[in-house]
Structures are given as structure tokens and as C-alpha cells.
Amino acid sequence: MSSAPDTTNSTSGAGSIRSLYSDTGRYLQSFGAFLKDSDEHEAIINWIKTYMDEMIVHLGGKKDLRLMSVGCGDGQVDLVVIEKLRNAHFQNIHVTLIDPSGEQTDRCRTLLQSLTTSEEGQAQVTLTFKTTSFEDYIATFEASGEALPKYDMVYLVQMLYYVKNPFSVLENSIKSLEGTGRLFLIHVSGHSGYAKVWKKFGPRLPQDDNCNYTTADDIRKLCDQLGDHVHVDQTEIESTFNIGSDLRTSLTGQLAVDFIVEAAEFVEKAPEPLKSEVLDLIASDECTKKNEKGEMSFNNNLSAITMYVR
Numbered sequence: 001m002s003s004a005p006d007t008t009n010s011t012s013g014a015g016s017i018r019s020l021y022s023d024t025g026r027y028l029q030s031f032g033a034f035l036k037d038s039d040e041h042e043a044i045i046n047w048i049k050t051y052m053d054e055m056i057v058h059l060g061g062k063k064d065l066r067l068m069s070v071g072c073g074d075g076q077v078d079l080v081v082i083e084k085l086r087n088a089h090f091q092n093i094h095v096t097l098i099d100p101s102g103e104q105t106d107r108c109r110t111l112l113q114s115l116t117t118s119e120e121g122q123a124q125v126t127l128t129f130k131t132t133s134f135e136d137y138i139a140t141f142e143a144s145g146e147a148l149p150k151y152d153m154v155y156l157v158q159m160l161y162y163v164k165n166p167f168s169v170l171e172n173s174i175k176s177l178e179g180t181g182r183l184f185l186i187h188v189s190g191h192s193g194y195a196k197v198w199k200k201f202g203p204r205l206p207q208d209d210n211c212n213y214t215t216a217d218d219i220r221k222l223c224d225q226l227g228d229h230v231h232v233d234q235t236e237i238e239s240t241f242n243i244g245s246d247l248r249t250s251l252t253g254q255l256a257v258d259f260i261v262e263a264a265e266f267v268e269k270a271p272e273p274l275k276s277e278v279l280d281l282i283a284s285d286e287c288t289k290k291n292e293k294g295e296m297s298f299n300n301n302l303s304a305i306t307m308y309v310r
């Protein structure tokens with residue numbers, strides 16, 4: 001999954017709330033808790049495995065595949081995509097992996113290294129890493145007048161929150177597709193708890209952290225503006241995030257709130273009445289289900305959007 005953006009010392013217009021990404025230690029703590037307490041990773045992997053089965057049939061006539069992973073992060077998603085495809089009938093799979101963070105591309109390289117040695121019956125996998133933003137990657141082609149390379153599959157998983165212009169990223173991703181190519185992206189659902197919180201409070205949350213607080217419904221509208229030649233489908237992926245029973249005083253609750261609003265130490269630092277309003281909404285039926293012990297399960301639903309050029 002995609003990494004959070006590199007930001008330095010962001011402070012919010014909303015009083016003293018700072019972006020979660022301005023505090024690396026807190027971000028890692030909060031993201032670690034999210035990975036442990038949510039089933040997001042599993043939900044994404046399950047959806048991708050099913051979609052790859054479809055892709056293996058769809059791309060059946062091809063021997064060689066070219067893939068582009070936009071915002072590869074530490075490569076967890078790429079591992080699943082490549083493992084599935086390399087055990088199908090393809091002979092060569094070339095993957096271009098793009099991410100602005102050098103730390104993440106290093107982790108990704110290490111994780112995927114073993115895939116480049118193939119056994120009998122497996123495709124030969126080659127990897128090219130680009131430590132840059134997708135926007136800058138495209139800009140270098142535009143500046144040189146060189147045509148964009150074409151790919152059989154382009155994917156963007158949990159990354160469109162952190163780009164300045166999601167429409168242009170989508171447009172250039174679609175332009176990078178080979179004739180029969182397919183694109184998929186995964187983003188938080190417009191029916192998720194995040195959607196409720198971000199739509200109501202987004203303008204009062206840190207604005208300078210490069211997170212655009214978009215949901216899949218916003219992204220879908222942008223996809224629909226790409227033109228009639230682009231076919232778009234959308235599927236809901238169910239997922240939950242266990243956020244404990246006490247958002248104010250337990251560490252589990254506080255870290256969950258930070259992850260949801262993308263702010264560091266929100267419970268401690270946010271001014272009233274913003275804090276109470278946000279916590280009330282997170283704990284409400286609009287965003288969470290409670291069990292008989294009062295433990296809250298936050299709606300972490302995702303959307304998978306798939307596209308191709310007709």
C-alpha cells in the first residue's frame with residue numbers, strides 16, 4: 001500500500017492541530033495500530049487475488065506483460081499482484097514501480113527481490129524502480145517530448161489522497177494503458193466512516209499535510225469526467241477497524257482517532273468544540289457499530305474502481 005507523503009513540520013490553520021505526517025513517530029505508532037486492528041490489508045489482498053484471476057483470463061493472449069504500480073509504497077500489494085501473475089502462463093513480466101519515498105522503494109525492492117529469480121513454469125520478472133512522484137515522472141516525458149510507455153495493467157492503491165491533482169494522475173494513468181490494458185485503484189469508500197468525518201470536518205482538519213480528504217465517490221466523479229471512451233466500474237470492499245471503547249483516554253482510541261482524522265495527538269491538541277464534535281461523530285452509528293461490551297468497529301469500507309478504454 002502507498003506510503004504517507006513526506007512532509008515537514010506542517011501545522012494546521014485549525015489552532016494547534018498538526019498533520020499526522022509531521023510527526024513521524026506518532027504516524028508510525030498510529031499506522032501500526034491501524035494495520036493490527038483493521039482487516040484492510042486482508043480485504044485488499046482478497047479483492048486483488050480475485051481481480052487477478054480475471055486479468056489472467058483477460059490478458060490470456062499475451063506472453064509478455066508490462067505493469068505500472070503508481071505509489072508502490074513498501075510493495076505489499078505488488079507482491080500479491082506479481083506472485084499471482086507469474087504463476088499463470090506468461091513468460092516475461094516487467095514491472096515499473098513508482099514512489100516518491102526512497103525509504104519505501106528500498107523496502108519494496110527488498111520485498112520483491114526473490115520474485116526476480118524464476119523457477120520452471122514461472123514468468124521471468126524484471127523490476128524497474130523510480131523514486132519520484134508520478135507527476136514528476138510524467139513531467140520528464142512531457143519535457144523530453146518522448147511518448148509515455150504503455151502498460152497492460154496500471155494500479156494505484158490508497159495513494160490518490162496524497163497527490164495535488166488527482167484528475168491529472170488519473171488522466172495520465174489511463175493514457176499509459178496499452179489497447180487492451182486495465183487500470184484498478186483502491187480508495188476509501190464514500191460510504192465509510194472516513195467519508196462521514198472528512199466531509200463534515202475536512203475543512204477544519206490540517207490542510208497542509210498533502211492529504212486531500214477525497215473519498216472514492218469524489219474519485220469516481222473524476223473518472224466519469226475522463227470521457228465516454230473510458231469504461232468505469234466500482235465495487236465496495238467491506239472492511240472494519242476496531243477502535244476500542246474509549247476514544248478520549250485509551251491509547252488505542254487516541255491512535256485510531258489520529259489515523260481517521262490524519263492529525264497528530266488530536267484528542268490532546270484539538271480545541272473544543274471541534275474535538276467533541278469529531279469524537280461524537282466517530283462514535284456514532286453513522287461511522288461505527290458497537291458490540292455489547294461497547295467496543296467500536298469503525299466502517300473502513302473501501303472501493304475498488306476498475307477502468308479500461310473502450
Ligand code: HSM
Pocket residue numbers: 040158161188194300
Ligand atoms: N490514510 C488514508 C486513508 C485510509 N484509511 C487508508 C484507511 N486506509
